[in-house]
Amino acid sequence: DGTLDNFKKERYSSFENGVVSIDYKELYGQEELKKLVRHFKGDETGVDITDEFDIEGEGTFTERFVTYTEPTIENGVIETDGVKIVFDPTKGVASYTVEQRALELDGEGNVKKGSDVYCINIDAYMPANSFSFRVEVSK
Secondary structure, three states, X not given: OOOHHHHHOOOOEEEEOOEEEEEOHHHHOOOOEEEEEEEEEEEOOEEEEEEEEEXXXXXXXXEEEXXXXXXXXXXXXXXXXXXXXXXXXXXXXXXXXXXXXEOOXXXXXXXXXXXXXXXXXXXXXXXXXXXXXXXXXXX
């Protein structure tokens, strides 16, 4: 029936051979999105994440990460607050950018101090069928 409790049930997620898979397609409700499954596989140093998708049409598909601290991005390595996200910028990546966005404005329309975030956008060319990245956390 579309509730979050039903989303948690096995028809939307699975665990096999050390990989957790979650099917997110139903959460978006878009006809052109035919498949969106995220796979997680962890080890002692981090988590490998692969998004598998099938989207009708051409253009780009955006992967987005959000952080409160301004990140650095260089040669497919994003670093912020002791977290490192690594991806291969030569495998179907159209562009990657960082944009600052306001979460909360004061009565005068200015960003309240400490309420801004940084959106890290990685645009993958379509048609593509997957995008992979690794997340590592410093100790």
